Amino acid sequence: MIPILPYSKMKVKIYESQSGNFTGMTDLAIKRKFDGSPECAIGYGDTIEEALEDTILYFNKMLSQDGFTELTEDDISYAEWSDF
Template sequence: MENEDWKSIRVTGVSSIEKCVAEFDITQLDVPSGKFRIRIYENTNGKFMGFTNLRIKNAFDGYPEGGVGNGNSITEALQDTIQDFMKNLSEDRQLNDSDFVFVNYNEF
């Protein structure tokens, strides 16, 4: 199977396929353990989406929200994901370790 052949797979009952194309460790000293991870996925349309494995509980209801980003390349999705996470981190409130939730490695 060629590198891009996975994009043409069609199976009844499967609505989409995404491929994990990159994983990055991000050092940020304001978070527990000083680092978090971002995975970048590519969809069959050639678009990229990034997700963080570290979530911040929101001030409204305490629901943990991670950084999410999009782009036309791995680099664009990575940058957008980092910026989204940093926006959540810089909210106008004091955060402590209990405001952060790490997602299991197999679940993001």
């Protein structure tokens, strides 16, 4: 992520559902090209590792779909720090 993100970092929070499945969510939202709305990457898995991997893969997919090779401050927004 170093060459892509302005601050070279992104946090991923993993939640566990009551059924034992896991969901990952990034603290960084990309302002999507098609509507300008910020969207966080979300991923799912049966384990923490699977949810983390799926979240990162979806983040990279969003970058690819929107044609980003590098993000600037204008392209992103961060979740409230206390949420992470």
